Amino acid sequence: MKLTSRSVLRAVLVSTLVTATTGAAVLLATSANAGTTLGASAAESGRYFGTAVAAGRLGDSTYAGLLQREFDMVTAENEMKIDATEPNQNQFTYGNADRIVNLARSQGKRVRGHTLAWHSQQPGWMQNMSGSALRSAMLNHVTQVATYYRGKIYAWDVVNEAFQDGSSGARRDSNLQRTGNDWIEAAFRAARAADPGAKLCYNDYNTDDWTHAKTQAVYRLVQDFKQRGVPIDCVGLQSHFNSQSPVPGNYQTTLQNFANLGVDVQITELDIEGSGTAQAQNYERVVKACMAVTRCTGITVWGIRDTDSWRASGTPLLFDGSGNKKAAYTSTLNALNSGGPTVPTSTTTTTTPPTGPTTTTTTSVPGPGGCTASVSLNSWTGGFTATVKVTAGSSAINGWTVTLTLPSGSTVTNAWNADRSGNSGTIQWRNVSYNGRVAAGQSTEFGFQGNGVGTGMTPTCSAS
Numbered sequence: 001m002k003l004t005s006r007s008v009l010r011a012v013l014v015s016t017l018v019t020a021t022t023g024a025a026v027l028l029a030t031s032a033n034a035g036t037t038l039g040a041s042a043a044e045s046g047r048y049f050g051t052a053v054a055a056g057r058l059g060d061s062t063y064a065g066l067l068q069r070e071f072d073m074v075t076a077e078n079e080m081k082i083d084a085t086e087p088n089q090n091q092f093t094y095g096n097a098d099r100i101v102n103l104a105r106s107q108g109k110r111v112r113g114h115t116l117a118w119h120s121q122q123p124g125w126m127q128n129m130s131g132s133a134l135r136s137a138m139l140n141h142v143t144q145v146a147t148y149y150r151g152k153i154y155a156w157d158v159v160n161e162a163f164q165d166g167s168s169g170a171r172r173d174s175n176l177q178r179t180g181n182d183w184i185e186a187a188f189r190a191a192r193a194a195d196p197g198a199k200l201c202y203n204d205y206n207t208d209d210w211t212h213a214k215t216q217a218v219y220r221l222v223q224d225f226k227q228r229g230v231p232i233d234c235v236g237l238q239s240h241f242n243s244q245s246p247v248p249g250n251y252q253t254t255l256q257n258f259a260n261l262g263v264d265v266q267i268t269e270l271d272i273e274g275s276g277t278a279q280a281q282n283y284e285r286v287v288k289a290c291m292a293v294t295r296c297t298g299i300t301v302w303g304i305r306d307t308d309s310w311r312a313s314g315t316p317l318l319f320d321g322s323g324n325k326k327a328a329y330t331s332t333l334n335a336l337n338s339g340g341p342t343v344p345t346s347t348t349t350t351t352t353p354p355t356g357p358t359t360t361t362t363t364s365v366p367g368p369g370g371c372t373a374s375v376s377l378n379s380w381t382g383g384f385t386a387t388v389k390v391t392a393g394s395s396a397i398n399g400w401t402v403t404l405t406l407p408s409g410s411t412v413t414n415a416w417n418a419d420r421s422g423n424s425g426t427i428q429w430r431n432v433s434y435n436g437r438v439a440a441g442q443s444t445e446f447g448f449q450g451n452g453v454g455t456g457m458t459p460t461c462s463a464s
């Protein structure tokens, strides 16, 4: 285990002193498992380690046990796709997705939303639509689903797989593409409006090799969005590898080049077919590449055991069918523990100003009762979005209240992850049921959108 000050602190906080047979006192890390599980090891450098989860497998105790123990981020493998959440037009069903989201959140895990707009796994009614009716239906879908999950999603794969394979670098032909080339940015704008707190990602496969035309095309899309202020925060590389599509030698270069555009990079659906040492070495290369890129913020594997995989015959995952750790598990864990640049604890989400510049201000004031609060602001003419970060001091807290005063004339239009006392003037914000408890030194965030200006708000925090 790498002894960062954070890991030492955590080890001290959660450790048990046991006396070894020699009589010497040995410090054993227990519940936080820093350095001994994928999630805890990734967290040492501010990253996450996630998995795709299938609602139908949650009753399998081996599966559920590995999920609970090893992973701190969850993606629904199929349950948030369009055919699952809107099987009939304007009839939304969230049962299976909620089962996954609620379990994840009850275990303190975060959730990646997958996916809001995609040519595949569309319900029949959508497959049969075209033109402006389809465009409206797609935007309605994005808005409804992102609104339903507002405040619960760390990052959304807003658009999935919109580019063609091969050397053209062109968009993939699909009913969505035929509604007009701007369908991707329209989807991102709708997602931002519906859930300003979620990171918004473009996600694709065969975008791992920097020289590949598809990689270049996605790079140009992200570059264009950043230049024009279309909201985008992250790029997801699915990273499904096998002998036809091996881990490229320039994988880290690709991650770094995307990151250099000012977005987070996430490895979103990792699986690598193979076995034994060769597979273990490939996993090590992928994980080390992410660890070496500051804005590569996390890795998700596309399933838990080989038998859970959509490509089960290729045994592409980290646990065998019985739930035993494979060599690839060990090389992955070691690569996570070998360290790398730490991901900044919060990267500011940029909103799209309809007009005028975006400004960001952060203030931090110690509160009287064991917590601090800071605000980061995205402003445009006539409005703003504020994200408030609440950080516990040297002890865990069980609840918090943040007080801040809006500039006169400004009002809150909507908010997430906190209850509030009013919409203008001095407002008290209280934790909701799921985010009151914050461990020592850790943070939680709430946010709100408002009319008017948001500058100059100085929050104070008190803990209970």
Ligand code: XIL
Residues within 6 Å of the ligand: 077, 078, 160, 238, 269, 310
């Ligand atoms: C796959 C699931 O794993 C399968 O269960 C399902 O039958 C098809 O979709 N790219 C993606 C994922 O973005 O949603 C896909 O998941 C795998 C490829």
